[in-house]
Amino acid sequence: MANLSGKVALVTGGTAGIGRGAVKRLAADGAKVVFTGSNAEKAASLVQETGASFIRAAVQDPGDWVTVEQCIRRDFGRLDIAFANAGTEKGDADIEAVSLAAWNDILAINQTGVMLTIKSAIALMKENPAGPGGSIIVNSSMNANRALSNYVTYSVTKAAVVALVKSVAIHCGLQRLNIRCNAVLPGVVETELITNIIAGWPDAAAARAAYEGMSPMGRMGRVEEVAALVSWLASDEAAFVNGAEYAIDGATTAGMTGV
DSSP states (O other): OOOOOTEEESSSSSTTTHHHHHHHHHHHHTTTTEEEHHHHHHHHHHHHHHHEEEEEETTTTTHHHHHHHHHHHHHHOOEEEEEEEEOOOOTTOTTTTTOHHHHHHHIIIIIIHHHHHHHHHHHHTTTTTSOOEEEEEOOGGGGGOOOTTHHHHHHHHHHHHHHHHHHHHHHHTTTTOOOEEEEEEEBBBOHHHHHHHHHHHSSSHHHHHHHTTTTTSOOHHHOOHHHHHHHHHHSGGGGTOOOOEEETTTTTOOOOOOH
């Protein structure tokens, strides 16, 4: 377990999937956690379970970020950790089929939303009582390096935010802000979304086997495993880890299995 006692963490898209797992893990490791999202019902159960605080906010809305910053300043007076997790693939398709509206919507959440998360995180972390400092983690995807033909926008945004992470890491380092920025690149993780997709297939067993077969390890990742990596990157044990991208995909993207 990482020691995050005394730290304040922000998680975007925290009501489900990897974000929800991160809220649980960061709170269990001692952080005071604030999370954003749009599903108030799911948020309420997570607040009750973890003691975290919920702010209804859309990551692509600059006005909502004004509210988030104000709440964190008022209620906590500091920010030490930010996990830019919120993302979507809704409406995506291949390059010939994707609509401009879907392209723009996905870019707004997956790319602009991450940029706005980082900008607000840096602004808050610069105001920390003991001086600037903090850890920013961005949830990318293995598809940053292995693009999907039928999810062109998702693939593009997940690659773009890795470049954003590196630019931010260099900037904050040169400014001596003691703010680190790193990316995690999960493979297929068995979230509620994936289990629902499997259940909806005519042959659920075949669907599960297809997902599990993507990794040489023969299984999907677990939310808790990604959350553990996020917590470590957030901790002081990772104090010299900056501008890095961490694949957590069971060797799915490591290479070819051979014939």
